[in-house]
Amino acid sequence: MIYFYDGSQxxxxxxxxxxxxxxxxxxxxxxxxxxxxxxxxxxxxxxACAARARERLSSFDKHFAxxxxxxxxxxxxxxxxxxxxxxxxxxxxxxxxRGMLAESAVLAAEELMRKISHELDRMHGFIRFTESASGAxxxxxxxxxxxxxxxxxxFKARLPGFPFVIHDVxxxxxxxxxxxxxxxxxxxxxxxxxxxxxxxxxxxxxxxFSAVNIPSRERLKQQRSYLPVRYRKFMTEFT
Amino acid sequence: xxxxxxxxxxxxxxxxxxxxxxxxxxxxxxxCSSSGSNRKNAGGIGNGNAYGCCHSFxxxxxxxxxxxxxxxxxxxxxxxxxxxxxxxxxxxxxxTPDEICELTVDFYKRNYIEGLFLSSAVCVSPNHAMEQLLxxxxxxxxxxxxxxxxxxxxxxxxxxxxxxxxxxxxDRMSYNMELPTERSLKLLAPQxxxxxxxxxxxxxxxxxxxxxxxxxxxxxxxxxxTTQVIVGASPxxxxxxxxxxxxxxxxxxxxxxxxxxxxxVVHDSLLPDVGGGALREHRLxxxxxxxxFYGFSVEELLPEEENLATEFDPKCAWALRNMHLFPVEVNRxxxxxxxxxxxxxxxxxxxxxxxxxxxxxTFEHLKKMRVVLKRARHFITASGKFFGTENETxxxxxxxxxEAQKNAEQLSLFSNPENAFSALTGEL
Numbered sequence: 001m002i003y004f005y006d007g008s009q010x011x012x013x014x015x016x017x018x019x020x021x022x023x024x025x026x027x028x029x030x031x032x033x034x035x036x037x038x039x040x041x042x043x044x045x046x047x048a049c050a051a052r053a054r055e056r057l058s059s060f061d062k063h064f065a066x067x068x069x070x071x072x073x074x075x076x077x078x079x080x081x082x083x084x085x086x087x088x089x090x091x092x093x094x095x096x097x098r099g100m101l102a103e104s105a106v107l108a109a110e111e112l113m114r115k116i117s118h119e120l121d122r123m124h125g126f127i128r129f130t131e132s133a134s135g136a137x138x139x140x141x142x143x144x145x146x147x148x149x150x151x152x153x154x155f156k157a158r159l160p161g162f163p164f165v166i167h168d169v170x171x172x173x174x175x176x177x178x179x180x181x182x183x184x185x186x187x188x189x190x191x192x193x194x195x196x197x198x199x200x201x202x203x204x205x206x207x208x209f210s211a212v213n214i215p216s217r218e219r220l221k222q223q224r225s226y227l228p229v230r231y232r233k234f235m236t237e238f239t
Numbered sequence: 240x241x242x243x244x245x246x247x248x249x250x251x252x253x254x255x256x257x258x259x260x261x262x263x264x265x266x267x268x269x270x271c272s273s274s275g276s277n278r279k280n281a282g283g284i285g286n287g288n289a290y291g292c293c294h295s296f297x298x299x300x301x302x303x304x305x306x307x308x309x310x311x312x313x314x315x316x317x318x319x320x321x322x323x324x325x326x327x328x329x330x331x332x333x334x335t336p337d338e339i340c341e342l343t344v345d346f347y348k349r350n351y352i353e354g355l356f357l358s359s360a361v362c363v364s365p366n367h368a369m370e371q372l373l374x375x376x377x378x379x380x381x382x383x384x385x386x387x388x389x390x391x392x393x394x395x396x397x398x399x400x401x402x403x404x405x406x407x408x409x410d411r412m413s414y415n416m417e418l419p420t421e422r423s424l425k426l427l428a429p430q431x432x433x434x435x436x437x438x439x440x441x442x443x444x445x446x447x448x449x450x451x452x453x454x455x456x457x458x459x460x461x462x463x464x465t466t467q468v469i470v471g472a473s474p475x476x477x478x479x480x481x482x483x484x485x486x487x488x489x490x491x492x493x494x495x496x497x498x499x500x501x502x503x504v505v506h507d508s509l510l511p512d513v514g515g516g517a518l519r520e521h522r523l524x525x526x527x528x529x530x531x532f533y534g535f536s537v538e539e540l541l542p543e544e545e546n547l548a549t550e551f552d553p554k555c556a557w558a559l560r561n562m563h564l565f566p567v568e569v570n571r572x573x574x575x576x577x578x579x580x581x582x583x584x585x586x587x588x589x590x591x592x593x594x595x596x597x598x599x600x601t602f603e604h605l606k607k608m609r610v611v612l613k614r615a616r617h618f619i620t621a622s623g624k625f626f627g628t629e630n631e632t633x634x635x636x637x638x639x640x641x642e643a644q645k646n647a648e649q650l651s652l653f654s655n656p657e658n659a660f661s662a663l664t665g666e667l
Contacts (some may be wrong), residue, residue, distance in 0.1 A: 022418045049665055058656045101594035102604045137348065155350075158387070162348065186273045200252055201345050207255050208346075211262040212307060213297040216502060222300030226293070234262070234350070 002026045002040045009068055010050035012080075016041040016087060017053050025082040057087060061096040062087075067113065073146040074112045087157045116145045121153045128228070128236045131165060131195040138192045139163035140234045149175045149184050156182065165190070202236050209237040253338040260332045264312040264323045265358055268415070268467060273304040273353035273388045275462030276410040278625055283384020285347055285354070287410060287461070290475040292353045305356035305390060306346055310334055314360035318417070318428035320472050324358045333362060336375040340383045346355045347387050352389025354410070355379065361394060361430075368432045369397035369405070376408045389461075393443075395435035402439055403446060409464035411494070414440050416487075419480050423473035426509060437491075440464060444491045463494040471501035471519060472510055477519070478543040480525055485537045488530065498523040523549040529553055532585060533578045550639040555581040558618055559638075562631050569605065570595050572619075581638075582614035602626055614638055 002091070003019050005011035007029035018041075019025035058064045064087075071083040078161065086109035089097050100106045128139035148168040152175040154163060163179040167187055174187035232238035274291030292303035311333035313322040322329065357375060372391055379385045391409040393402055406412055416434045418424045421433045436588045442653045443464055450459035466479055466487065484496040500520035503512055526547055529535040535556070540553055548556045558565065558581045569591055577588040589608040594600060594608060602621045605612060617634045618625030628634050640642050 063653060099593040100597040101590055101608050102598040102600060107607055125292045127350050158280055159284060160280055204258055205351050207259050207263055211259045212266045214299045217299040219300030220298055223296045223298055227296040
């Protein structure tokens with residue numbers, strides 16, 4: 001049976017509980033191709049059921065909440081299946097399964113979580129802020145995984161008192177820090193009026209970027225593997 | 240709304256020409272890491288990130304982490320290999336401390352950089368140059384309230400007090416050895432001596448240790464010291480260079496030695512006209528990693544008067560000379576032994592030690608765990624099974640990096656080692 005859920009953690013857990021004993025269970029939060037004869041069910045969010053599942057699974061592994069959060073953020077199409085298999089194994093073994101790398105379910109989950117952490121690290125480096133006339137900083141991003149709000153604390157710690165907006169243009173949402181408080185909101189598009197100096201600093205950065213390169217040692221393949229082209233869209237030095 | 244206490248927006252924007260000039264002369268310094276310091280934000284801007292952070296990558300494949308810049312390229316020293324040497328006919332420029340501070344803070348704010356890498360030519364005198372560096376970093380920390388990463392170059396022959404004072408504000412300092420022997424230094428960098436580089440390094444290491452022991456307040460080089468050696472400008476062999484590195488790691492507690500393959504930017508009768516080549520640099524780094532993270536000593540790797548093999552990586556070369564130690568059983572071998580298997584790095588070794596607590600590992604498992612078996616399979620057994628080649632000469636042939644060998648044989652479905660292996664494990 002195919003279990004549709006709305007993508008939220010609670011709905012996932014509700015679906016998880018309902019599908020647990022179904023040998024042909026398939027969880028999904030996205031549109032998928034239905035095959036003939038396959039039964040489908042829409043799982044409604046049941047907070048009480050989700051809370052019970054959460055508590056039980058957390059008692060097996062104290063990092064359960066973290067893993068669930070990370071896995072559901074993945075942009076991979078297989079994330080629901082991977083998370084389902086991983087937590088199913090956790091429920092069966094009744095103890096942390098993280099180290100059981102000989103199990104495919106664990107390997108697949110580790111792989112997704114590693115990708116998310118990796119992208120998070122990349123975002124810490126690759127985000128480019130532009131300064132608006134009001135002094136607030138604005139950065140558009142389009143990450144593979146839903147990491148927009150995970151990125152925020154890093155910048156809040158290093159830019160205290162500087163208001164900034166990190167805008168995930170792919171998922172149309174934003175993480176906002178107003179200099180004191182943090183909030184997350186849906187955001188379709190943003191208009192930014194640049195500060196007077198912004199162009200000057202941007203062109204200085206571009207000059208720096210080309211001056212620090214050693215042309216006689218061109219290694220474009222290496223550059224591409226460290227800094228994939230899809231991330232360059234919003235990076236000042238590539239525009 | 241804002242809690243900023245250090246606001247100094249005079250908008251002293253450095254000119255494009257000056258920035259380009261001072262960057263062009265700094266870019267051959269390879270050190271760029273921003274790791275090792277987790278300085279906290281205490282009002283103002285920035286903090287340290289102990290893991291380091293890469294902000295961009297240039298077309299030469301190097302990462303940009305720090306704003307790498309000279310305070311001045313106006314040099315009184317005449318090091319033959321350097322484009323800023325005193326008798327070179329190049330445009331000269333000197334930036335003011337404020338220009339550097341503004342640039343750093345504004346680049347940092349836009350998340351272009353993780354911090355500043357500040358170096359300088361020996362402008363006027365060693366003490367003057369060092370003093371200007373000190374003034375700049377002190378200003379950046381105290382007036383601009385910058386808590387990001389700062390790496391400062393030490394100027395040889397500068398007064399000890401100036402150096403110690405600078406170390407209180409920098410996260411990392413480095414004196415570049417540049418040339419591995421006194422002889423080469425005399426020939427190519429006549430104003431520098433081995434002593435003028437090693438003594439301040441040792442002093443800083445000692446002071447840093449005292450600072451730690453006495454649990455004094457503030458900072459003293461939380462990210463330690465590094466150095467750089469130019470490879471290929473002078474006749475020293477890899478064996479000599481790596482012995483120097485090992486001595487520096489052991490005696491001076493250096494965090495890293497960088498190897499910079501010589502790029503001919505100036506023509507000089509005493510210097511080679513061709514660069515050192517990327518492969519030699521790569522092999523040196525591989526060997527360096529073995530010294531620092533894999534428990535090797537340089538004596539195991541190569542004799543003093545030799546270069547590293549080009550066709551194998553250093554660990555592979557070592558293993559081929561020590562075939563009597565292999566194969567090791569992945570389910571039982573201690574971590575130290577796993578780390579010595581060619582092709583198994585720290586990450587794979589960790590994965591193996593984790594996974595074998597729960598299951599008896601087979602080659603299938605290793606493949607699924609993405610342990611690279613191309614080289615490793617000749618040196619390990621998994622659950623008693625061995626899928627490598629026993630014959631040492633054959634292993635040598637299979638592993639040598641030479642492409643010619645691979646293409647010389649009549650190809651069959653199984654002639655490629657990867658295919659042969661997946662056929663054995665049943666995947667093909």
